Amino acid sequence: MTPGGRLAAAIEVFADIETRHRPAAEALKDYGLAHRFAGSKDRAAVASYVFDALRHRASSAWLMSAETPRAILLGSLSRARGLDAEAIAAMCSGEQHAPEALTEAEQASLVAQDFSSAAPSVLGDFPAWLEPSFLAVFPDTLAAEMQAMAARAPLDIRVNTLRGTQAKAMTALAHLDPEKTTYAPNALRLPLGADGRGPALSGEPSFIKGLVEVQDEGSQIAALLAAAKPGEQVLDICAGGGGKTLALAAAMDNKGQIYAADTEGRRLMGLYPRLGKSGARNVQLRAPRRGVPPLDDLKGKCDLVLVDAPCTGTGTWRRNPDAKWRVRPGALEQRVKEQDEVLAQAAGYVKAGGRLVYVTCSLLIEENEARVRHFLATHAEFALRPPQALAEGAGLPALAAFADPTNTGIRLSPLRTGTDGFFIAEVVRAG
Template sequence: MRLPGRLSAAIAVLTDMETRKRPVSEALKAWGLNNRFAGAGDRAAIGNLVYDALRRRASHAALMGADTPRALVLAVAVRDWGEDPAALDESFAGDAHAPTPLSADEMARLIGQLPDDTPGFVLADMPEWLVPSLERAFGDNWIAEGQDMAGRPSLDLRVNLLKAGRDRVMKSLARFHPRETAISPIGVTMQAGPRDARTPNVTSDEGYLKGWFEVQDQGSQIVAALAGARPGEQVLDLCAGAGGKTLALAATMLNKGQIFAFDSDRTRLAPIYDRLKRNGVRNVQVRAPQPGALDDLTGKMNRVVIDAPCTGTGTWRRRPDTKWKLTPELLAQRRAEQAAILVEGARYLKPGGVLVYITCSILPEENDDQIAAFRAAHSGFAPVPAQDLWQAAFGAPLPEALETAEGGLALTPRLTGTDGFYVAVLKRD
């Protein structure tokens, strides 16, 4: 397919999302099934157009004066992919699969710029109602944070030290030109390419099949390391999900001690069994959700890790459609769940035990506010200094900008080149 046909396909996918209220991944899959003539390169390009349109939806719409699929895709072609508007319009002529020719208004907008008085939330490509939260989290840098959150993410891998070293993984993936991650000492990264660049299919590599590495954002690797799990400890991973951080904790603990992996959603937990086997993990006991599943652990854990349910605002680079679906009601629901699970997690700690609270959110309501409220209601919990956590995990001083008011750590694309994450560690008396 030529670019005009790919643009038409991206418009169709966005229209399908809007009409059927379905996630972007489902809309792209449906288009691929209905258009089997499209090759892998075509599908990758169309996916990039759609995701780029959603990442910068507010600023694209402001430039075009419309929030329609056509307006967004045309803006991507020019603003993100560097196409010349006149040449783009010329390429539409005589192509049966191209969008209709550009109107005079579209041409004028595509060669123009956003005005100086463009609202900050548009420049940041964020929902307007979140501005107070973002200003509280990032101060004068909130627009820059939003702009970096609207970029394409890298593909990051965590080397499984139970089976391989980083050099071995990088050699196995040399055809994809991997690099070492900037912070995680066990990470490998492949930067996102421009325009129609394809994401490497690393899960078909023999190293993945042998358990040498897992796909995991560097930010997730960092917070797993900051959790500080040690060989021989008794650790409860209370929101284990598919097991990404469980696997990281097991490797940190050198397969020694015991990790209890639990999640309240049986479906979310299901993939963990195959992943544990592939990674060679032997110190994890999976607890399926059922009444009393964790009662025998009360007051016995050295460490409880809570990868809390959250709005996922830190993953907007990867899931930009969720950015525009987030509501105050959903945020309130997540906050209630987080407060409850912090209380639940604390009851499993032994005296002197450590509570690790993690979110993939950039909102203070889900991060520092939760820690402050928990500490106000539960005496006997003191924050472990962020500097100590960082020094123990990475053997280096803590970058000053990462520490939050409540002694937690906040990661973002602008600050650390990762997804957005938050971690706070509390020690029980």
């Protein structure tokens, strides 16, 4: 396929996403099945164009003064890739399946690059209805924060210390040029290729044998701040795929017990094969029965309960750019309700003197500080552990600099910490 042909295909896929309101991955898969002539490099290029357009949807539409799939894809070539009007015009010849030639209006828009009156939601490429919420979090740096969120995410991996050391992993992956990250001591970052994609790890012996796991540094930090200790009884009540469960198991050096639970059994399915290769022997999976995990035997007995709460996922938009255009106000309201419910449920498993660590991959105050404060207001037996003590207790004192203004928890973001967006807070039950 020619560059123009790939661009035309991306416009087609983007139109499918917009029309049918479906995840980008599904639309791209269907495109590949319906266009067998497209090779793997062609499909990767089409996907890259599509995800660039999703990351920069609002600013691309503003630039082109239109919200059509064509306009958004053309605008994203400028916004995401820095192509000038001449380079974009060269891709739009109308020949060999390329898009039709640029109109005079399109050419003028690409040359003008006028964002002087654009709203923060346009400059930051996020839904306009969330602007008040994001301004409350980033009153002085909103555009920069959200532009960082619109950038391509790096590929981070966690070295599984049950299988080896960071030095061993760096040697095994030397051909991929791994680099140490800033905060998590067992994290490595692999550079992206020219196409914006990270290297495939599925064939790497170190991945197959469980020495490394794919996990954003922010997620690793959240597990480290939970500070699970060898010999403790730990409940991961929203375990999902188990990334943090496995990190906790490694931190505990297989001593003590971790119970991985979730209200939906299908979310736990991916954890079974990961456990097998991880070397973790202190993990029990508690699959739900009729939507309720069997946890009655853990009431009031856990040293640590980790609540990796369901949320809007606003902190993961650089990895899931299509998700930010699907989230609706009703979803935020529903997530807040679910967060309050799971926190109230989790409290019952914490023993006297035990800890509850609350984590979201959201940037919003409504899902973070507000939920912790609501929990404390309704559970007098718990007290907040200040973020500075949380960071220092985990051996990561530098993270105290990222405490929220109310000193409730620690907020990570691509601009501040070079990670996905996360919020981590801890409350302690009276002894």
